[in-house]
Amino acid sequence: MTDTAQSAAAKSKRSSARPGTLALLLNNTLATGGLVVLAAICLIALAAPLLPLANPDVTAPVDRLLPVFSDGHLLGTDHLGRDLLSRLIWGTRVSLAVGLSATFIAAFFGSLLGLIAGYAGGRVDTLIMRGIDMVMAFPYILLALAIVAVLGPGLLNALYAIALVNIPFFARNIRGITLGLSRREFVDAARLSGKSPAQILFIEVLPNVLPVIVITMSTTVGWMILETAGLSFLGLGAQPPQADLGSMLGEGRKILFTAPHVSVIPGLMIFALVMSINLFGDGVRDVLDPRLRAGSLTRPVSRTAVERGDTPVPPPSEKGGVLDVRDMRTEFEIGGSVYKAVGGVDLNLAEGECLGIVGESGSGKSVTAMSIMGLVPTPPGRIAGGAAYLDGEDLFAVSDRRIRKLRGGAVAYVFQDPLSTLHPLFTVGEQIKEAIGTHQPLSSAEVKKRAIELLSLVRIPNAKERLSAYPHELSGGMRQRVCIAMALANDAKVLIADEPTTALDVTVQSQILTLMNGLRRERNAAILFITHDFGVVSALCDRVAVMYAGRIVETGRTGEVLARPQHPYTAKLIECVPVLGEPERRLDAIEGRPPVVNNLPDGCAFADRCQRVKPECRSGDIALVMSSEERGVRCLYPLNTEGTA
């Protein structure tokens, strides 16, 4: 489960603090500029009948080809003496109307076809999509010409032609989205709720497709206006004397050298119109597209920002150890509120030791792991205090170059889902070789030898042949072995494993756990093992730290914490775990929910859910009291204290 504090933070940002769609759009300067220009053009075009304009179609041969800024004709006149300003505004009106209606028609029919094809699948899909393919197989302008040729020239027929040639664009886009959506669980659920296919398609699927339709429309309108202008330019759209940007351009073309303003002015208008629509459309897409919205536009930097401010940097602890984290604080600033995902964590890891960090989703365990090497995305994350010492070197103070060298070198990560951490287009051999080659200056033969060694080290049978396998050709367990091999490629001193077995089956999980246990003994690497499962902790970890709401609430040797938990939260958490062979055991749930980390209560964060809560628990800062070198608890009234102090 990747429900880390990060995703918890992401969840809450969607609900409350996240700015609205319009606010996001206005944040984008280019899109706002586009919107302003577009709005101005549209307003003027709409107001054309009200404006004191000359009749655009009245010819006056005497005044022909007047230059710009002539008296009574601000933009001059064309070859028939018609007022260009008036023709421009009326022409823009026509072009906009045709472009927009063509977009709506194409969007409506294209989306409808796409929805039906994607949802129905099978023969219907084949039939519709092959039809669409046939439309696409013609050069679009040829097709439009053919349609106009059959229907006869005219603005309305040009509109039909443009709408028709653009239907495939919508149909293909929408079909792809619908295909993905209709395999989703909520569609199955709707089916089981007794909804008919039509109801599912239009009530369940359509609302989820709508943003994509809007995005596609916003990026097509500009193109449609260009196409309308193109057909009119060829004389197949607007018929004289009606003004239209394309036909104006066409008429002006013949006198381009004698009176350039006649063709340049409509040309500039087309440019302004299409450019503003495209800028605005891109902005709309950025705001509505869920992938872009999820943060890829924020372009996080390659290392978490460290803003320790005036707070003194804590010195390394006297315990030493290969990794020494002191009072680390990581925060996310989202829409004005600060989420303290990690609120002062101390960790100490000796060589060859395995420390488990246990916690539920949102407890901050993954953010803790990511913060150490600066892998928390900035923005919105930042390290707000504390230090992490790797062999005495403060990782938050070293240069970017140094941290790049250490990542995958001295400190390596193993993540939860090996399928998404391995690149699908490279063989595992290439990926392991890359991991080695980045950090060690070896010849390619040596690198290959080393890669084979690594694969055998993680007990992959036929290591040599497996080098040329792609990730999808391996099972989940094998892929995770490859990830571990890559982490070990440069003799890592510290291995940070974030739920590495959660996505695996139990039999595979036990293989991986055994492997990791053996490797740390063989290679004397320290392991920081993040998990939500006390059973897994038992199998591997020497010591364990339990996290709740961004802080460690209890720590100690694994056996001791499991046998005699001192924090009521730890005790409850262990009681929740069903144990094989004890089916009669009544599962004891923890009522309530953990606090949201942007609004932590005063005192103990667990107080609201604790049955032993006393008034003192709700005030002041409760310290992690160490009863021995390794054992500590953050509780005023701990359990099981006799015999451990």
Add this chain to the structure above:
Amino acid sequence: MSVVSARQSEGDTLLGIEDVERVFGGGRKLFGGDKPAVHAVQGLTLNVRRGETLGVVGESGCGKSTLARLVVGLDLPTSGTITFDGEDLAGLAKRNRKALARKVQYVFQDPVASLNPRKTIRTILEAPLKHLSGLDARGREKRLQELLEAVNLAPEFLERYPHEFSGGQAQRIGIARALAAGPELIVLDEPVSALDVSVQAQVLNLLDALKEQFGLTYIFISHDLSVVESVSDRVAVMYFGRMAELGPAKEIFRHPLHPYTDLLMRSAPAPGRHDLLSEDAAAELPDPYNPPPGCAFAARCARKTELCHSVRPAPDEARGEGANHFAACHHPLPRA
């Protein structure tokens, strides 16, 4: 009726699965030759008694989710029959999906993904009431309140959207939706595996209470043996689309017959347990496009013989102590 189903059918059978197969792929290519086919479920015979909880355990790819989809009629078997209360389920699914949905419901693994992100909880919960139970507006409102109360959710949640809920709350909504139509059988497909342990316990306790309250029958699918053990009356262990072992939960976990069940049990980590069994890395599932002729587990089994590689064991090849405990194994484990 085969021996297996005859033996199981003591008691009141609600759901009968008889020699069911589900094959994906297959058919002919354009230029001759057969397309590869995968047997997701193979020769499965299983009965579910009224009022019991049948646990189905197995690792990924063992066909347990395919089985679940077959039982609720989201998918149809390639061959074999599934009967609900004596009526053919596949026929019912084709003829009258609503009638089937009134009897059998489904709870999804990923609670948030099973709720339409653009619908309020009220719209989501009202759908089955509107389409399946034919209540009027006032009756629906009353039933909605009852449902929310049954799953311990506050009424003000009705106007919210799915993303505002935690996993545990979303799963309660999923359960309420399954209950809405008043089904007799609910298929729970890994209902707690996406949840935190503390929440998992809440949901398991809730499921227990609801079963009592509404007289439900459950098929509880999970990869987690300890969860299955704590909720099930009987347990079916599946491997590679076939039944490996079937029997009362207590007996299976106390005296497993099939070496695979034993392997699963010994691989499961538990607090305070250090002696995890681990096979060597070569242990992999057989190739689904090219299934072995004999026992599918033979390649990983310590007790295999020539017989295992050549002859597929019958589902009731080995019998346990009780009359209704059997395993598909030529060389079952002796009672410890």
